[in-house]
Amino acid sequence: MTVRSAVDLSVDLGFLRLKNPVLAASGTFGYGPEFEPFLDPGRLGGFVVKGLHFDPRPGNPPPRLAETPSGLINAVGLQGVGVASFCEKTLPRLRGYKTAVIVNVCGADTEEYVRVVEYLDGHEGIAAYELNISCPNVKAGGACPAQSPAATRKVVAAVKKRSRRPVITKLSPNVTDVAAVAAAAEEAGTDAVSLVNTFLAMAVDVETRRPKVANVYGGLSGPAIRPIALRMVHQTASRVRIPVIGLGGIATASDALEFLIAGARAVQVGTAGLVDPRAALDIIDGLEEYCRRHSLQRLSEICGTIDVR
Amino acid sequence: MRLDPTAKITNKERWGGYHLLILESPDIAREAVPGQFLMIRVAYGSRPLLRRPFGVHSRSDGSLGIFFKIEGEGTNLLAGKNPGETLDLIGPLGKGFNLGLGEEGEAHSGAPALVVGGGRGIAPLAFLAAEMRKNGRTVKILYGGRSRTDIPLKDRLKAEGGDLVCATDDGSFGFSGLVTDLLDKEIQKSPASAVYACGPEPMLETVNRIAAAAGLPCELSLEARMGCGFGACWGCVRRIRKNGAESWVKICEDGPVFSGGDVVWTVKG
Numbered sequence: 001m002t003v004r005s006a007v008d009l010s011v012d013l014g015f016l017r018l019k020n021p022v023l024a025a026s027g028t029f030g031y032g033p034e035f036e037p038f039l040d041p042g043r044l045g046g047f048v049v050k051g052l053h054f055d056p057r058p059g060n061p062p063p064r065l066a067e068t069p070s071g072l073i074n075a076v077g078l079q080g081v082g083v084a085s086f087c088e089k090t091l092p093r094l095r096g097y098k099t100a101v102i103v104n105v106c107g108a109d110t111e112e113y114v115r116v117v118e119y120l121d122g123h124e125g126i127a128a129y130e131l132n133i134s135c136p137n138v139k140a141g142g143a144c145p146a147q148s149p150a151a152t153r154k155v156v157a158a159v160k161k162r163s164r165r166p167v168i169t170k171l172s173p174n175v176t177d178v179a180a181v182a183a184a185a186e187e188a189g190t191d192a193v194s195l196v197n198t199f200l201a202m203a204v205d206v207e208t209r210r211p212k213v214a215n216v217y218g219g220l221s222g223p224a225i226r227p228i229a230l231r232m233v234h235q236t237a238s239r240v241r242i243p244v245i246g247l248g249g250i251a252t253a254s255d256a257l258e259f260l261i262a263g264a265r266a267v268q269v270g271t272a273g274l275v276d277p278r279a280a281l282d283i284i285d286g287l288e289e290y291c292r293r294h295s296l297q298r299l300s301e302i303c304g305t306i307d308v309r
Numbered sequence: 310m311r312l313d314p315t316a317k318i319t320n321k322e323r324w325g326g327y328h329l330l331i332l333e334s335p336d337i338a339r340e341a342v343p344g345q346f347l348m349i350r351v352a353y354g355s356r357p358l359l360r361r362p363f364g365v366h367s368r369s370d371g372s373l374g375i376f377f378k379i380e381g382e383g384t385n386l387l388a389g390k391n392p393g394e395t396l397d398l399i400g401p402l403g404k405g406f407n408l409g410l411g412e413e414g415e416a417h418s419g420a421p422a423l424v425v426g427g428g429r430g431i432a433p434l435a436f437l438a439a440e441m442r443k444n445g446r447t448v449k450i451l452y453g454g455r456s457r458t459d460i461p462l463k464d465r466l467k468a469e470g471g472d473l474v475c476a477t478d479d480g481s482f483g484f485s486g487l488v489t490d491l492l493d494k495e496i497q498k499s500p501a502s503a504v505y506a507c508g509p510e511p512m513l514e515t516v517n518r519i520a521a522a523a524g525l526p527c528e529l530s531l532e533a534r535m536g537c538g539f540g541a542c543w544g545c546v547r548r549i550r551k552n553g554a555e556s557w558v559k560i561c562e563d564g565p566v567f568s569g570g571d572v573v574w575t576v577k578g
Contacts, residue, residue, distance in 0.1 A: 030541035037310040037539070038399075050543075059557050061576060065534050065544040070355040072536065076543045079557060223355045251355070274537040275350065275360055277312065277399070 007291040008298040009284065011045070011266050013243045015166035015191045016127055018045035018100055018266060020287065021299065022256065022280050025247050025270030026051055026104035026130060026170070027076070028221075031090045032097065038277035043284065045266060046100030049086070051132045053106045054115050056082040066203040066212035070249075071224030072271050073201050075215035078106055078135065083119045095125035102168065104130045108138045110158045117163045128166040131159060131190070134174075134197045146172035146197070149184035156188035168245060171195040171236070173225075178232045179239035186240045194245035194268065195236060196229045222271040223249040230258055237263025237304060251279060253286020263304040310402060310539060313337055315395040319372060324461030326379045327429065328388045330396075335371035337400045343437035344405030344530055344566040347375065348538035350397040351386040361387070362535050364433030364507070364565070365401060373400075376432040376462070402538050403565050406437050408444060411503030411526045420500040421447040421472065423525075425492055425516055427508025428454050431462055433530050434507055438471060448472065451495065453488025453508075457481040489515040496523045503527065504569075517569035527569035533560045548573035 009020035024047035029035060031049055041047065059079025066073040081089075086103075094101045103126050107113035113131065120126055133145040133152055145151040156169055169185040171178055173196035182193045198219025203212040211217075229248020237244045246264030250256050251272035259267050272279040291299050316334035323329075337347070348360035361383040367374035379385050390396065411422065422441060426434045431452055438448045453476040454460040460475050460482065467473050475483030476491040484491045489512055495501070496519065504520040506513055507530035520527035536542035538561045546557035547564065550571045558564070 028537075028542060030543075034539055034541040038312055059543065059546065061548075061557070062546050063534060064546065065536050065542075067357060067359050067534070070358055072358060074536070074542070074544060079543050079546070222358055271358070274542050275358060276397075277537075277539070 007288050007296070008300075009287060009291070011300050011303070013192055013265055016100060020045040020284050021260065021266035022284050022287070023047055023100075023102070023245070023266060023268045024273055024280055025268035026132070028270040028273050031081075031086065032094050032101070033090065035273075035277055039281055042098035044099045044280055046102055046127065048102045048104050048130050048268065049094075050080060051078050051104040051106040051135075052080055052083050052086055052116060053078065053108070054083055054112055054119065056080065056085065061214045063213055064215075064218075066218065068201070068203055068220065069224060071220050071222035072274075073203055073213055073218040073220050074198070075213040075218035077215065083116055087120070087123045091123055091125055100127040101125060102128045102130050104132050104170070105159075106132045106135045107155070108135065110155050113155055113159050114162050117159055121162075121164045126165060128168055128191070129159070129163060130168045130170050130194060131156065132170050132197075134170070134172040144172065146181060147175060149181050152181050153184040153188040156185045156190050160189040166191040168192040168194050170197055172197045173229065173232055173248075174200045179235045182236045182240050182244075186242050190242065192243040192245060192265075193236060193240065194247060196225070196232055196248045199225055199228070221249065223251055225249045226255060230262055233259055233264050234262040234306070250283070253283045253290060256283050256287060257290060257302070260299070260303050261306045263306065265300075265303055310400065311336055312397075312399050314397045316398045318390055318392050318394050318396060321390075321392055323388075325458050327376065327461045328379070329366070329374055329376050330387070330390065331372050331374050332396060332398065333372045334398055337398060338368050338371050338373050341365045341368060341373060341401035342405040343408065343440050344433055345401035345403050346433070346538070346565060347373065347398050347400035348402060348535065349375070349387065351383045357382050357386075359536060360399065360538060362402075362532075362538055362561075364530065365436050366432045367436055367439070376429065376435070378429040399538060403561055404563065406505055406528050406530075406566050408437070408441050408446070410505070410528055412446070419447065420502040421449040422503045422505065423449055423451060423492065423495060423501045425451045425488055425504060425506040425508070426453070427488055427512045428459050430506070430508030430512075430530075432507070434505060435462065435466065437505060438466075439469065442471065449474065449495070449501075451476065451488055451491050453477065453491065455479060488512065489519060492516060493519050496525070501525055506530070514574050517572065520569055528566050529569050529572060530565050531560050531567060531572070532565065535561050537561070548576045
């Protein structure tokens with residue numbers, strides 16, 4: 001009989017300790033209970049609840065999805081139940097999960113982000129907020145804060161001033177210099193950044209000559225974006241001192257390791273979980289196996305160890 | 310609802326582009342009710358990336374049947390699978406048909422339930438008809454397609470002992486015309502208790518109009534590209550009227566079967 005020594009998969013984000021670095025990504029994990037038939041949420045490092053605006057949101061008309069080579073374009077339009085319904089109907093159930101519950105916060109303007117955070121601050125059972133700064137801002141002609149360092153700084157500072165919980169700022173890849181936006185968020189006091197959100201994309205039905213999603217453009221996710229996401233995570237981790245959470249097409253333990261080695265402190269699994277709802281668990285098992293194979297006692301030892309000589 | 314990563318294919322039949330696969334998955338088979346569907350992973354790796362939804366077509370002894378037509382990359386790959394291979398399934402998903410629809414009204418008691426399938430839309434209706442008959446309900450199946458090659462299950466459905474009327478657009482078999490014209494004719498001819506339908510969108514809209522005009526309750530099984538099939542991604546919505554208010558409702562979770570009167574066909578604004 002061989003005695004297997006325990007591998008420590010936990011990661012310390014400074015403001016939050018995760019039992020392992022694998023989180024389920026916002027927008028692909030519903031509000032959480034949708035995955036109960038498939039997995040024990042307590043095995044995850046955590047999960048990020050689908051983006052919440054203050055009020056319920058109707059979302060976009062269908063079709064909302066288009067499949068592309070190794071990718072998925074979505075234009076759901078952040079349909080959602082709003083904070084009051086979430087706190088009343090869903091959050092009590094999530095409190096029973098033995099994992100970090102992170103809530104993705106949306107806003108049509110800075111005031112809405114603050115209102116959402118203040119409302120959520122009044123309820124227990126949330127470990128941190130993830131600011132979705134890729135929401136179109138109604139007062140800025142539809143531009144989202146993530147598109148400029150200045151706008152990012154403004155919304156992050158406003159939220160940080162009021163929030164009693166740690167704030168992770170989720171960055172958009174649809175910018176020239178994502179590390180500059182990350183640096184702006186860091187200056188404004190964000191506790192961490194997560195990246196990348198989806199890439200603005202398009203697909204056309206050549207028979208009807210219509211766009212495949214009714215919104216014309218949508219966000220591309222899935223393995224197709226992974227190498228670009230990884231490059232952006234590496235650039236960002238090289239620039240900021242706060243923890244970086246990497247995501248973008250991660251489907252296997254090897255994918256997750258690429259992000260961790262490139263500088264991410266934790267990762268999120270999104271689209272892969274829609275296809276295989278147990279993907280995050282398989283990734284966690286694979287990370288443990290990797291540690292054994294490389295005689296690592298702590299997985300966190302590999303974070304940022306990429307050798308670029 | 311559960312995941313079965315190793316459902317074994319035990320049988321396969323083919324009629325031109327139409328395929329029937331029998332999958333051994335006892336737990337999912339036990340739970341499935343007519344109208345529910347499975348999400349099937351047609352390939353490992355990421356091409357194609359998403360699972361594909363298939364209505365449960367039949368059930369016997371711990372196995373489930375799916376009936377489909379090759380229409381794209383996913384169905385093409387699935388058609389290439391053979392007995393002995395396994396498939397990764399999630400199911401049963403969604404809300405199924407109300408098997409007692411229209412039985413409450415005394416005026417209609419004893420009259421058959423009309424089950425209207427267009428092309429591969431027959432898939433979930435065969436299971437529905439079989440279960441209703443098991444419950445002692447009289448069922449008449451109206452099965453339509455473009456041509457006789459598009460109604461490949463006609464002999465089998467007939468052999469299962471049911472009342473079956475076929476329609477082909479080109480008149481190559483049975484009633485010459487659309488299955489909706491056949492429905493209209495049947496309703497004029499003899500009483501019915503309810504209408505159930507699955508098929509192309511224009512067909513469903515017409516079925517719903519005919520049923521409503523005849524004062525018959527109607528349930529429709531809708532389709533959409535789905536991301537997950539279990540309510541997490543909000544990708545497969547349809548405009549549905551609930552308690553007087555319209556909203557985008559998830560087909561995978563609140564459907565795929567909806568009451569015909571609740572479906573909004575033309576969305577304003």
